[in-house]
Amino acid sequence: MNPVRKKRLFIVLAILAGVGIAVALALSALQQNINLFYTPTQIANGEAPEGTRIRAGGLVENGSVKRGENLAVEFRVTDGAETITIRYQGILPDLFREGQGIVALGRVGADGALVADEVLAKHDENYMPPEVSQALEQSGMMKHYEEGKQEYAK
């Protein structure tokens, strides 16, 4: 490669490295603001701002869903270490069920429960045909598989 081209190549690469470092610094400074939701552990540790609307995310705890009148629902969301109670009134997304990852937007009340006005279901990266999931359930492997997901969520 002739020297002129080599010099141009270095200039371009230097610009790219500079921009890359600048963006990396900006993103790491904004780390908390880019996160879509707070985990129950972060809320318990007081990392989430109080008195404003926040998003809480985690897995719906097994056996914690209580349905009331007029589509009112109360459930607990866990990340394996801490849990937070969420109250919501409205239509839940199709994927909402126990063990599913969800993100709820709302305000944390005085009793430490989050009163949500929006609940979104989070889909995981696993896909399988219904026959496979039935087979997994029959052989008792589904529990193992779900535990693996809980483990991953930590």
Place this chain on the structure above:
Amino acid sequence: MNWTWFHKLGSPKWFYEISGRWLPWLGWAALVLISVGLVWGLAFAPEDYQQGNSFRIIYIHVPSAFLAQSVYVMLAVAGLVGLVWKMKLADVALQQAAPIGAWMTCIALLTGAVWGKPTWGSWWVWDARLTSMLILLFLYFGVIALGHAITNRDSAAKACAVLAIVGVVNIPIIKYSVEWWNTLHQPATFKVTEKPAMPVEMWLPLLVMVLGFYCFFAAVLLMRMRLEVLRRESRASWVRSEVRALTEGER
């Protein structure tokens, strides 16, 4: 190492001849792969245990999202070649690939929104993956607009190349957004090092679709580049005879 093929690429005439030979192959490959992949994916692949049939949008969403990012990397490489080796064909490739990439990003965003409504319960969420993908679309718009805004061809080429190279910083952000931050978008199902989190009868049609989309992109890009080469080299004698042969063939 033998670099003659690389330097030959700088010659528009050579490019025009060689691309004319590749074009039919790429076009037919794209047609066959996409039609096989669509029928296989939409009609024969099993449905998902949670999402039912709505997961089938993956057969459009994932290939277009792959393309959207690969095309941008290609723009950056073309920009680098254009800046360092002053190759005019690199600018042609950059200008002609940008609109295709922008369309792919549009398709990925739209199909994602259509899938997000029933699955998540929302058309759009400002999470890191969705937002960085939207920034990619604006980067494409920026490259296209910059290319049209500057009249002088050489300055336009330089400006677009710099923008394309600087914007490539966004690509790793898109890729790793789902791992670095809490997002609503799920992490990647396909990883180079691990088995895909999807059975083979589901990902095989997806692979066919991805290959089909790449062939489609290559074919459309070559067609657009050939036209642009003819336009830019319209004074050269080989272009005149080529155009004369084409128009007389039609009569």
